[in-house]
Amino acid sequence: MNELNAKYAQEIESILAKYPPDQKRSAVMPLLFLAQQEQGFIQDRALTEISEILEIERSEVAALVGFYTLYHDQQGGKYRLQVCTDLGCALRGADEFLEKLCSQLEIQPGETTPDGLITIEEVKCLAACDRAPMYQVQTGSGITYHENQTVESTLEKIARWKEQAERGEESR
Amino acid sequence: MNPYILLRHRDFPAIHQLDVYEEQGGFKSFQRAVTSLEPQEVTEIVKESGLRGRGGAGFPTGLKWSFMDDSRWPHYVVANADESEPGTFKDREIMEKNPLQFLEGVAIAAYAVGANRAYIYLRGEFWQLTDELDRKIAELESAGLLGDDLFGTDYSLRLYTHKGAGAYICGEETALLESLEGKRGKPRIRPPFPPAFGLYGKPTVVNNVETLANLPLILERGSDWYRGLGTEDTAGVKVFSLSGRVNKPGNYELPFGCTLRELIFEQGGGIIDGAELKAVMPAGASSSIIRVDDQILDTPLDYASCREMGSDLGSGSMIIIDETVPMDWLIQKTVDFFQHESCGKCTPCREGTYWMNHLTGRIQQDDDAANQVRLLYDVASNMRGKCLCALGEFAIMGVLTSIDRFPEEFPGQVESEEN
Numbered sequence: 001m002n003e004l005n006a007k008y009a010q011e012i013e014s015i016l017a018k019y020p021p022d023q024k025r026s027a028v029m030p031l032l033f034l035a036q037q038e039q040g041f042i043q044d045r046a047l048t049e050i051s052e053i054l055e056i057e058r059s060e061v062a063a064l065v066g067f068y069t070l071y072h073d074q075q076g077g078k079y080r081l082q083v084c085t086d087l088g089c090a091l092r093g094a095d096e097f098l099e100k101l102c103s104q105l106e107i108q109p110g111e112t113t114p115d116g117l118i119t120i121e122e123v124k125c126l127a128a129c130d131r132a133p134m135y136q137v138q139t140g141s142g143i144t145y146h147e148n149q150t151v152e153s154t155l156e157k158i159a160r161w162k163e164q165a166e167r168g169e170e171s172r
Numbered sequence: 173m174n175p176y177i178l179l180r181h182r183d184f185p186a187i188h189q190l191d192v193y194e195e196q197g198g199f200k201s202f203q204r205a206v207t208s209l210e211p212q213e214v215t216e217i218v219k220e221s222g223l224r225g226r227g228g229a230g231f232p233t234g235l236k237w238s239f240m241d242d243s244r245w246p247h248y249v250v251a252n253a254d255e256s257e258p259g260t261f262k263d264r265e266i267m268e269k270n271p272l273q274f275l276e277g278v279a280i281a282a283y284a285v286g287a288n289r290a291y292i293y294l295r296g297e298f299w300q301l302t303d304e305l306d307r308k309i310a311e312l313e314s315a316g317l318l319g320d321d322l323f324g325t326d327y328s329l330r331l332y333t334h335k336g337a338g339a340y341i342c343g344e345e346t347a348l349l350e351s352l353e354g355k356r357g358k359p360r361i362r363p364p365f366p367p368a369f370g371l372y373g374k375p376t377v378v379n380n381v382e383t384l385a386n387l388p389l390i391l392e393r394g395s396d397w398y399r400g401l402g403t404e405d406t407a408g409v410k411v412f413s414l415s416g417r418v419n420k421p422g423n424y425e426l427p428f429g430c431t432l433r434e435l436i437f438e439q440g441g442g443i444i445d446g447a448e449l450k451a452v453m454p455a456g457a458s459s460s461i462i463r464v465d466d467q468i469l470d471t472p473l474d475y476a477s478c479r480e481m482g483s484d485l486g487s488g489s490m491i492i493i494d495e496t497v498p499m500d501w502l503i504q505k506t507v508d509f510f511q512h513e514s515c516g517k518c519t520p521c522r523e524g525t526y527w528m529n530h531l532t533g534r535i536q537q538d539d540d541a542a543n544q545v546r547l548l549y550d551v552a553s554n555m556r557g558k559c560l561c562a563l564g565e566f567a568i569m570g571v572l573t574s575i576d577r578f579p580e581e582f583p584g585q586v587e588s589e590e591n
Contacts, residue, residue, distance in 0.1 A: 018332045020289075023372055025354035029337055033296075054354070067356040067515075069338030070296045086258045087457055087505040088415040088491055124340065124509055125258040125457075126297055129413065129491075130421035136297055143299035 004049040008034055012053060024054045028061055032071055040080070040140040041072040069123070070138065077112040077119035079161060080138040081154075085122050088129025097133035098122060100151045105158075117165055118158060177401075177409050178385050179425045181269035190311055193272040199317050201391035202279045207323050214284040218387065220395035222407030227252055227343070227380030228455065228486045230406070230475045239367035240285045241375040248376040249282040249290035250352065250366075251384055254336055254343040256295055258509060259456030259489035262411040263381035265423050267294075267301055270385065271308050277384030279318065279329055280391060285377050288328050293348050296337040305333050340513035344561050345378040347515065358517040359561035380487075382411055402428035406474035414440045416492035417447065433469040436492060443494045451493040451578075454478055455486020457506040458566035460573040461493075482573070482590075499574045499581045504532040510567035521564035524555040528571060535582070542584025549575050549586040 005012060011034060012027075019026040028050060035046035042065055051058040065071045072080075083101070085094045098109065102120055105113055112119040128134045131147035135154075146157070176183050186192040193199070205214050219234030240247055251274075255263040267274055282290045294302050309331050312318040320328040334352055341347045342357040349371050351357035370376020386408060390398045399407045406428040412435055415421045419441030426435065432452060436442065443449050453459035454473075460483040462468060471477050478485040493502065511525035531548040535541045552568040559565060575582050576590040 018334070020372070023353070026334075026352060028354040029335065029351070032337070033335065056354075060355075063356055064337075064354075067339065068296070068336070071337055086509055087502065088259050090505055091416045091491070091493075091497065092421075123338075124512055125256060125260075127255050127261040127264050127295070129259055129261055129415035129489075130423075143297055145297075145300075 002049045002052055004031075004035055004046055005053055025056050025060075028054055028056070028064060029068075032061070032064060036071065037140045039075065040078065040138075041075050070143075078117050078139065078165065079158075080119045080121055081135050082121045082123040082126075082138060083109075083135040084124070084126045084128070084132070086125040086129075088125065089132035089134065092129075092132035094133045097149070097151060101154055104151060104155060115162070115165075117162060176425055177389055178266060178273075178382065178411055179270065179423065180273065187273070188269060188271055188308075190272060190308075190315060197392055198272055198388070199276055201388040202276050202283070202317070203323050205280055205283050205391060206325055206327050211284050211286055214280065214391070217395050218284070218390060221390045221398040222395070222402075223383065223386055223390060223398065224406060224475065225380055226382035226386075226410065226487065228257070228458070228484075230485065233379065233383055236367065236379075237281070237285050237377055239365070240377060241368050242286075244375055245286075246289065246374055247285050247287040248371045248374060249278060249285060249287045250345075250348065250371060250376055250378045251278050251290065251292040251381060252343060252345065252348060252378050253292055253294040253298070253381050254348060255298075255381070256340040256343050257456035257458060257487055257489055258506070259415050259453065259491040260413050260487045261415075262413045262423050262488070264298065264301065266381055266385050266411070267298075267305065271305060272312075273388055274381055274385045275305070275308060275312065275331065277387040278331060280387040281377060281379055281384055282329050282331075283327065285375075287377075288330065290329065290331050291352060291371070292331065292333045293342070293352055294333060294335055295342070296335045299335070302333050302335055309333070339515075340509075341515045341561075341563060344563065347561070348378065349376065356515070358515045359563075361560065403472060403474045403476075405476040410488050413487075413489040414492065415490070416453075417444050417494040417497065418442070418492040419444055428474040429472040431470050431472060432464070432490075435473075435490065436469075440492070443492070448495040449492065450495050450497065451499075453491040453493065453570070454488065455484050456489040456491060457509055458486060458562075458569060459483055459491070460569045461499075461577060463577045482577075499578045500532065500535050503571050503574050504529070504536055506570045507532050507567065510563065514563060514567070518558075518560035518564070520555045520558040521560070521567065524551055524559075524564065525567050527551050528567065532571075541582075545575060545582045545584050546586050549588075553589060 015027050015030045031050045047061045050061045083098045109122040134147040181187050215237045223233045224230045336342045339357045342351045346360035347357040366376040402408045409427045411425045424439045452462045462483050507528045511529040514521045514525045516522045531544045534544045552571045576588045
């Protein structure tokens, strides 16, 4: 059974409606985001399900997961905190910001805190060079920008997420 | 200060609301085009306005539209909202704060080339912005400004957003089209160009967000008005993204012909801690780096003058470099970016960016640095002209011009191509 189709029939229909009927393959990227919604990463099963819905090869779906950085094939933290350290941000202290943040959380870029809450990732330009240090937070359900940040403001945010997680609330 | 043309939310903060936008003349241009102008007439007005593409290449917009192959249908318009060049954040501000002017621009372009369907390809990071644009599009459909049989004619138009998922290369128009078709974003061999073979193999115009946002006012006020702004070479205004070692980073809308001195010192508040300005990267990470002197600071900026300075205006994303920034560190940053973003389709770019990244790393660690600089220069020179798309060319510009123009910062000597 195609679980993705069963669960999100309406969403899938409205995604497919955006493209000409003979060009269903265009829907593969939005469907991958949909498949990533619940767990924050794309499970193996979803690749097959998407390929069935779009009538393309499974490998044609899988090839995209490896190519585009916003798709993940591994479980990460509930919040992926993606810090831009590209040139513009680095000229305004992004490297130091990342280093200090990581040392406070006692993890390296690419790693997840032991409680599974936060994964820190170093990413390329996010089009916010005038408001560095900045990062985006990616969860299964979307992405939010956080600009003009300090280590303190970020740790406060993380503490809030931690409380919410302990109370079992969803929030960004 | 003249009223804004693109960043009009700075004059009218609520211009994102349809009623406020309409009070300011919003959607009158699109309505007039659909009800009283032939598509060719719209193209003609845009040609005469002198508008050039703001995504980087500066190609004349109306001319691009006129290349659409009228023997094959349907036609498509795609708005390139993949803004990913390090140093560029202008399209984001336009779409967030003045979204209706942008959407009207998309609609005008679609009418001009006879497209009934237009896609807005946004980088996936602009997630919330995409949701907001979707809401705006729905609102415009309810208001009868988008949809079927518009303004009592038989012209129909639907706009759709499409999110990318984190790939700089998708800003290259043919890679963007591949991505929109549901494939990996890898550039196509050109020609054919998109107006002949674009989305789904059909004639397609791909225009940058800022380019499109100009259209409503060009139609409203006329091509002579627009041509009267800016310089002989480059008409109109530009939103410059100012970042790096400057006191007031941000977007600044100025007519072409303004100077770097105006931009950096008058608008941008000068250099952090009063340090010495050393260099400017006018096209973000993809820049040939300009070594700044007084003459350059006072040169009126347009596409042509930037070329005379040995660079390119590109998307007008000015990264400001001061004396505290070592050039070997800087090129390591840009090269690392391009290695990460190389799509891997062509060998010179895939391998070249990999090796340049290694070599800049060794130079920074002072590991036999003089030889590494020579080798780096050699690798970069050998990539020139051999890559499938501009990404490979962009990757070498900062490297070659740093070594050529700041030789005192690199050990050893190279046989410079430039001097």
